[in-house]
Ligand code: FA5
């Protein structure tokens with residue numbers, strides 16, 4: 555077993571996603587468990603909390619940004635989550651060796667396609683289609699840890715606003731003295747092609763917009779702070795954190811769009827800003843939802859609480875779900891090319907949503923054989939009932955067998 559290469563879960567040489575066929579190749583690592591989530595469309599499901607919160611966000615933009623009685627921002631919610639590597643990475647100037655491209659972080663469909671890892675993947679095509687101001691919401695996929703706030707699928711809202719010089723400088727006393735672009739130097743506060751006034755006015759417009767959005771969602775007295783950040787597709791860049799129940803939580807990333815990206819999308823006479831925010835994080839705070847798995851629950855106890863609610867209603871979630879935990883550890887020798895995310899995916903495939911958390915609690919190298927051993931603690935908890943020890947043992951055994959067969963580990 556020890557020398558066996560990880561086998562791919564797909565036996566046929568194509569996989570079907572949303573009615574389209576994709577060839578399986580050496581990069582394919584999207585598991586059946588993950589592919590089973592594609593098309594669930596939670597964000598378009600009436601009365602689902604993710605739909606309610608997107609409607610709140612949309613309503614804020616519609617009432618705040620109006621031109622001659624019409625909303626400036628259009629909203630899009632049906633873009634296909636299968637995108638090209640080009641859309642997800644290259645169009646956004648993500649370097650070829652950037653960590654986010656690693657198969658241990660990303661779900662690849664094959665050498666051309668992948669499950670989008672962020673909604674920014676659509677920025678370029680949306681601008682190219684002629685849009686200057688838009689929101690888009692969708693499911694995004696990342697290979698990641700397992701705990702109450704991480705799930706391999708979550709939802710983002712992307713926002714983009716582009717300005718012509720006329721629009722950006724409309725409130726300046728002498729607009730003719732200002733220009734969007736210059737041949738200058740890149741610094742902490744601006745890109746080489748932007749004038750300082752362009753960068754500063756865009757920053758101001760962006761930050762006011764997002765601060766007001768957060769206040770519209772969480773109340774006027776919300777405590778917030780801006781933190782400098784880095785993204786390959788914006789400069790300068792920031793993250794917005796809000797203070798909620800005693801801790802600071804990152805809600806979104808944003809920045810001034812790299813002009814190269816805007817130019818390549820065919821809008822070289824404009825400059826603009828973009829942001830991407832996590833819907834689950836907002837919804838968990840807004841509705842006091844304790845566990846990210848609940849968004850995927852088909853249990854009426856969860857969904858019932860949002861039934862007949864509109865996006866304007868205050869909702870406090872009544873936690874129905876704190877059934878007792880069962881804890882089991884698993885130890886095994888790992889093969890050369892093993893990453894913990896391989897194991898997390900396997901656990902999800904085998905256990906569905908029965909596992910609340912997995913932690914790597916011990917790692918050591920055998921001094922003689924040079925082999926490495928990992929020990930993981932698996933916390934089992936059902937959202938809707940108490941699990942028996944027998945049920946847990948059965949799933950735990952399946953995880954052991956699956957890990958040995960599919961990942962080539964040797965259980966100790
Ligand atoms: C991005 O995804 C960038 N595309 C955001 C962006 C857009 C920046 C446009 C600049 C311009 P990041 O990986 O930080 O960045 O994710 C953005 C937000 O998604 C986070 O602030 C958080 O709210 C949410 N998020 C990220 N990872 C997770 C996760 N594992 N679970 C739940 N929410 C997450």
Ligand code: MG
Pocket residue numbers: 793804807
């Ligand atoms: Mg971030």
